[in-house]
Amino acid sequence: MATRKKTGRRHPLASTALLLIGLVAAGGASAAVGTIANANPAPESAYSQSLTVEDGAELFRANCATCHGMNAQGTQNGTSLIGVGAASVNFQVMTGRMPMAFQGPQALKRDPMFTQEQSDAMGDWVASLAPGPERPAEEWLDTSQVSDEGLANGGVLFRINCAMCHNLAGAGGALTEGKFAPPLNGVDAAHIYEAMLTGPQNMPVFNDANIAPEQKREIIAYLRYLDDNPSVGGFDLGALGPVSEGLFIWIFGLGGLVAVTVWLTSKPN
Amino acid sequence: MSAEDQSAPREPSGHQQSVVVHDRGAAIEQSDAFENPGLPPHRPRQTDLHPHKERRAERQVVGWFLLSMLGSVLAIVAYIAVPIELGNMASVRANNLFLGLSIALALLGIGIGAMHWARQLMSSHEVVEERHLTRGSEPSRARAVEIFQLGDEESGFSRRSLIRNTLIGAIALVPLPAVVLFRDLAPAQDAVEAIAHTMWRPGMRLALDPSGALIRAADVTQGSAFHVIPEPLAEIGHNEGYLDQKALAAVLLVRVPPERLNEVPGREGWSYDGIVAYSKICTHVGCPVALYEQQTHHLLCPCHQSTFDVSNHAKVVFGPAKRPLPQLPITVDDEGYLVAQRDFTEPIGASFFERLQHVDPEHVPLSAAETENRA
Structure with missing residues (x-):
């Protein structure tokens, strides 16, 4: 039978299908393992009562003093925290940058190790050592108060003060020697405000004389606007501009042209 | 002998070539000459051998052309069904997406169908087309x-x-x-004069970009980066050369801790209490250099990664730039506001032929050791 003869032969798409199944299985397994590994036991119920400055000092000495010193005076492994203020503590702890996983070009963002109450207690203790920038008032984080004009102004301020490092679309970008400006999409309003106010790591400080609290709120509103209004052109390829777009067109655009040319000139069997 | 004389013997034989052999010691042995292997034997396609495969290929070609028709209709439907709503950016994206996909289907359907037709159903016999001489015949x-x-x-x-x-x-x-x-499309002003000097003048106050708010020395806390324009620039309209002037006069203002600040003799008076101001225009090809790292005091240019050390007179520590960023001498006035002492002492930005003629006599150049100590 003519049709029976086919049994010994694989379908032409069999290898592609096998490859796809393998990739999906490997990716799925990796994602599942990652989810389990990153699963965080929720500790909030145990600490729901308000913590005092003394509790903050205890937490600091247990978790931060190895590098920053018992009295936050700094050691050769970590800077002094005298005068950095509660805003700095909230940013560093609640974005997971501190405690630092390892010494490197810069601390990386990850899941926070502490609850908001624990972080606040440590922040209050650090602020009690010397005056420093305070956590922002709710008023300056409420972007619903920003008018359309303020939103446009936020865009102007963002392009003048932030876009050179963080990218026009807030997608982040590279700096020198392994340092980088992180992407800003989806970042908590308080953390954006505190980053401007305190200048974490190599980011410059933008104090209230440079960018007033109202203006900081406008910048946050603009970033929210970027979050809510994705790229008009469809896939933004990371919004990294000519690098990712060029890579895409050179590999897939020209690669596609080559493939079509090969198909056009090949002999049908 | 002219060219006509040489070719004269060819005339009687018409277009056929008679080869004139010049023995230059590079004659090729006939036995070694490359032989034209000719075309491989013609292999019939599956569609030539099996009528059912031919019918299937025909259906496929028809299918592609039908898909193309569907794409054209879909494009019209998409244009009407997914309109662009004013102020709604997501609608622009959806409109572009559906229009693009359906028009691509309409065009690719025709192209792929035609190619499939040619490859599978049209005659597959190999054809040889001889090349001809480019030169016309003698009579013509x-x-x-x-x-x-x-x-x-x-x-x-x-x-x-x-x-x-x-x-x-x-x-x-x-x-x-x-x-x-x-x-006459060029600037009426002499081009060199237009870029050799900026609008900074003695006593002109430093102001925030874009608001024009004045800056006190005390406002510039450690680690800050202020993006600065001359105070009068904020009042200039966009049609009055605002961007032209800003592209020349833009300045970055930072405060370097005294123990980190290295000042060469002659330039000690150009900073105020550790506050230094440098042109924001790269000396390589003029990109805005503003990626300031407050711990290393390095300024990075995003275009070609030139890196300048602000604590060391903005000398080049990495990248293609050849000169340090020009420094704007600053001080404070009696109200405590930061002011420029004068214009830059050298032309800012990328080099141009007449640049050296416009370096001010008061300019304090960095020594060779200062500028060449590249990391």
Whole structure:
């Protein structure tokens, strides 16, 4: 039978299908393992009562003093925290940058190790050592108060003060020697405000004389606007501009042209 | 011997070539010569052998053309069903997406269908097309010369030299108005004068970009980066050269801790209490350098990764830039506001031919050791 003869032969798409199944299985397994590994036991119920400055000092000495010193005076492994203020503590702890996983070009963002109450207690203790920038008032984080004009102004301020490092679309970008400006999409309003106010790591400080609290709120509103209004052109390829777009067109655009040319000139069997 | 004489023997044999052999010691042995292997034997396609495969290929081609029709209709439907709503960016994206996909289907359907048709169903016999000489045959070349000579004779182009020469003169003058017109597109001002100096003047206050708010020395806390314009620039309209002036005068203002600040002799008076101001325009090709790292005091240019050390007179520590960023000498006025002492002492930005003629006598150059100590 003519049709029976086919049994010994694989379908032409069999290898592609096998490859796809393998990739999906490997990716799925990796994602599942990652989810389990990153699963965080929720500790909030145990600490729901308000913590005092003394509790903050205890937490600091247990978790931060190895590098920053018992009295936050700094050691050769970590800077002094005298005068950095509660805003700095909230940013560093609640974005997971501190405690630092390892010494490197810069601390990386990850899941926070502490609850908001624990972080606040440590922040209050650090602020009690010397005056420093305070956590922002709710008023300056409420972007619903920003008018359309303020939103446009936020865009102007963002392009003048932030876009050179963080990218026009807030997608982040590279700096020198392994340092980088992180992407800003989806970042908590308080953390954006505190980053401007305190200048974490190599980011410059933008104090209230440079960018007033109202203006900081406008910048946050603009970033929210970027979050809510994705790229008009469809896939933004990371919004990294000519690098990712060029890579895409050179590999897939020209690669596609080559493939079509090969198909056009090949002999049908 | 002229070229005609050499080719004369070819004439009787018409287009056939008679090879003139010049022995230059590089003759090829006939036995080694490459032989034309000819075409491989013709292999019939599956569609030539099996009628059912031929019918299937026919259905596939028809299918592609039908898909193309569907794409064209879908494009019209998508344009009406997914309109662009004013102020709704997501609708622009959806509109673009559906229009693009359906038009791509319409065009690719025709293209792929036609190719499939040609590959599977049209005749598959190999065809050889011989190349021909580019040079025309001798009779046609002679005829062309004849036509030219006849034209010259009848028009009197060679004979009436006055007419000919005035015609050449008229054609030569035609582009002249264009030269004058396009020349006038350039700035009325001398180009070198336009870029050799900025609008900074002695006592001009430093102001925030874009608001024009004045800056006190005490406002510039450690780690801060202020993006600065001259105070009068904030009042200039966009149609009055705002961007031209900003592209020259833009300045980055930072405070470097005293123990980190290295100042060469002659420039100690150019900073105020550790606050230094540098041009934001890269000395490589003029990109805005503003990626300031507050712990390393390095300024990175995003275009080509030139890196400048602000604590060390903005000398180049990495990248293609050749000169440090020009420093703006600053001080404070009696109200505590930061002011410029004067304009930059050298032209800012990328190099140009006349640049050295515009370096001020008061300019304090960095020594060779200062500028060449690249990391």
